[in-house]
Amino acid sequence: MREKPHAIMIAFPYQGHITPFVNVALKLASKGFAITFVHTHHIHHTISSCKASHGIDLFSGARDYGLDISYTTISDGFPLEFDRTLHIKDFWDAMSRDFPGRVDEFVGHTLKQSRNRASFLIADTFYSWPATIANKYNLINVSFWTQPAAVFSTNYHLDMLVENGHFPLKDNTNEEINYIPGVGSVRTRDLMSYLKEDESVKFVQKVIFKVFNEVKKADFILFNTVQELETETLSALNQKQPTYAVGPVNFFENLTKNAISKSLRSVSDCTEWLESKPPGSVLYVSFGSHVKSSEQMIQEIAHGLILSEANFIWVVRNDIANLLPRGFQDEMHDKGLIIPWCDQITVLSDPAVGGFLTHCGWNSVMESIWCGVPMICYPLYTDQTMNRKLVVDDWNIGIDLCDGMTTLVADRITISSKIKLVLNDESTSRGLKQEMEKVKLVLNSALEKDGSSEKNFDLFAHDLKAKLLA
Numbered sequence: 001m002r003e004k005p006h007a008i009m010i011a012f013p014y015q016g017h018i019t020p021f022v023n024v025a026l027k028l029a030s031k032g033f034a035i036t037f038v039h040t041h042h043i044h045h046t047i048s049s050c051k052a053s054h055g056i057d058l059f060s061g062a063r064d065y066g067l068d069i070s071y072t073t074i075s076d077g078f079p080l081e082f083d084r085t086l087h088i089k090d091f092w093d094a095m096s097r098d099f100p101g102r103v104d105e106f107v108g109h110t111l112k113q114s115r116n117r118a119s120f121l122i123a124d125t126f127y128s129w130p131a132t133i134a135n136k137y138n139l140i141n142v143s144f145w146t147q148p149a150a151v152f153s154t155n156y157h158l159d160m161l162v163e164n165g166h167f168p169l170k171d172n173t174n175e176e177i178n179y180i181p182g183v184g185s186v187r188t189r190d191l192m193s194y195l196k197e198d199e200s201v202k203f204v205q206k207v208i209f210k211v212f213n214e215v216k217k218a219d220f221i222l223f224n225t226v227q228e229l230e231t232e233t234l235s236a237l238n239q240k241q242p243t244y245a246v247g248p249v250n251f252f253e254n255l256t257k258n259a260i261s262k263s264l265r266s267v268s269d270c271t272e273w274l275e276s277k278p279p280g281s282v283l284y285v286s287f288g289s290h291v292k293s294s295e296q297m298i299q300e301i302a303h304g305l306i307l308s309e310a311n312f313i314w315v316v317r318n319d320i321a322n323l324l325p326r327g328f329q330d331e332m333h334d335k336g337l338i339i340p341w342c343d344q345i346t347v348l349s350d351p352a353v354g355g356f357l358t359h360c361g362w363n364s365v366m367e368s369i370w371c372g373v374p375m376i377c378y379p380l381y382t383d384q385t386m387n388r389k390l391v392v393d394d395w396n397i398g399i400d401l402c403d404g405m406t407t408l409v410a411d412r413i414t415i416s417s418k419i420k421l422v423l424n425d426e427s428t429s430r431g432l433k434q435e436m437e438k439v440k441l442v443l444n445s446a447l448e449k450d451g452s453s454e455k456n457f458d459l460f461a462h463d464l465k466a467k468l469l470a
């Protein structure tokens with residue numbers, strides 16, 4: 001192939017998807033691919049308003065490092081000021097109905113301009129249109145999955161859940177399931193929240209049904225996970241479609257020294273505060289970019305933190321800041337630092353951090369392992385319950401905040417004692433750290449030059465080029 005193969009990459013408009021997707025773009029470009037990277041106008045506007053120094057092209061920094069990435073934006077159909085979180089159902093109704101047409105037009109136009117270059121499409125698995133558009137333009141269709149393979153496989157085999165009477169899931173069931181190919185034994189309470197019998201998630205179920213029909217038509221599927229951590233699940237999936245565990249890709253950006261802005265919020269610098277704390281003494285608390293806990297639970301966590309007497313950094317996003325107990329900031333003195341957002345990987349890498357109270361978003365789990373920080377798990381929605389199961393039950397690198405998981409509420413005394421267990425209790429903390437070292441080694445080795453993720457990425461690039469030439 002004389003000209004570089006060309007990827008058209010359409011990002012999914014949420015932080016937990018943007019971060020790894022940007023890294024996939026950088027990685028592909030570093031392997032000799034040309035990229036056209038696309039954000040929605042709204043995401044572009046949000047990212048660029050967080051960093052005044054960046055111009056209109058978020059990827060100009062990548063080109064400074066010799067990477068062939070061009071960048072553009074398309075409309076999601078709503079004005080910039082429309083509140084996409086508050087009106088999530090309207091937003092996603094329109095995204096399902098109208099956005100595919102915009103992508104179609106964009107892809108058609110881009111291909112016309114690209115002078116018969118060998119092109120292919122990469123989109124987030126959560127989009128429901130890639131197979132249709134790839135088919136129309138005769139493009140290879142690459143799907144990118146941002147969660148564990150176990151969650152993918154469960155969604156992929158929804159028909160089995162239906163046959164066995166486990167979909168839709170009745171509330172508060174705790175049966176064992178062991179028929180999902182490659183997933184082993186899992187309890188119904190660990191299944192994704194949107195499989196539950198609840199009107200409010202009906203529209204999510206509809207989306208999931210649709211996207212998992214679509215992904216069955218993908219030519220290649222990339223997983224932001226590690227082969228050695230999910231070996232059986234991945235090999236079962238590989239029997240169905242070509243799958244490649246290439247994760248976690250989240251750290252690849254080091255290559256460009258973080259020159260690519262991808263944060264949807266402005267970042268607070270915690271370095272100085274962390275430097276003033278002893279090693280392993282700080283609990284980092286964050287529930288990711290968009291999930292909301294109940295006011296009651298936020299209050300219990302706040303009191304639990306004070307009772308534990310631990311040092312802590314708590315990412316309290318602006319949308320939940322009003323839920324903190326009155327007088328909390330005075331009570332915590334210098335023991336606590338409340339910030340609206342930070343560079344999470346930088347914070348987790350700091351030697352002062354000894355534990356992570358997390359909602360178990362998959363990026364947070366991967367980042368915590370990469371930094372070797374044991375977790376206290378407080379999963380809230382979607383894949384987070386399954387991610388908790390991997391962290392606590394399978395890998396023993398974290399503990400549950402809410403044992404039993406049925407009510408999802410813990411009181412301040414329990415919370416405080418869980419924090420002490422992870423940060424101060426000799427035996428628990430040593431046990432978690434020992435297991436964490438093993439899992440961290442697996443993850444870090446996968447990212448080495450001859451590690452599985454690196455090799456799988458090369459294999460993917462090789463297979464893709466072969467298919468483009470065929």
Ligand SMILES: O=c1ccn([C@@H]2O[C@H](COP(=O)(O)OP(=O)(O)O[C@H]3O[C@H](CO)[C@@H](O)[C@H](O)[C@H]3O)[C@@H](O)[C@H]2O)c(=O)[nH]1
Nearest residue numbers: 016019146286288289290315341342343344361362363364
């Ligand atoms: O102050 C902060 C807090 C978070 N992050 C980053 O934000 C991302 C958060 O991702 P994740 O931990 O996966 O949580 P969510 O934002 O909640 O991600 C959504 O997307 C994930 C991937 O699909 C799913 O696993 C989650 O359940 C879903 O809620 C991570 O890369 C963090 O490094 C920061 O940079 N600064």
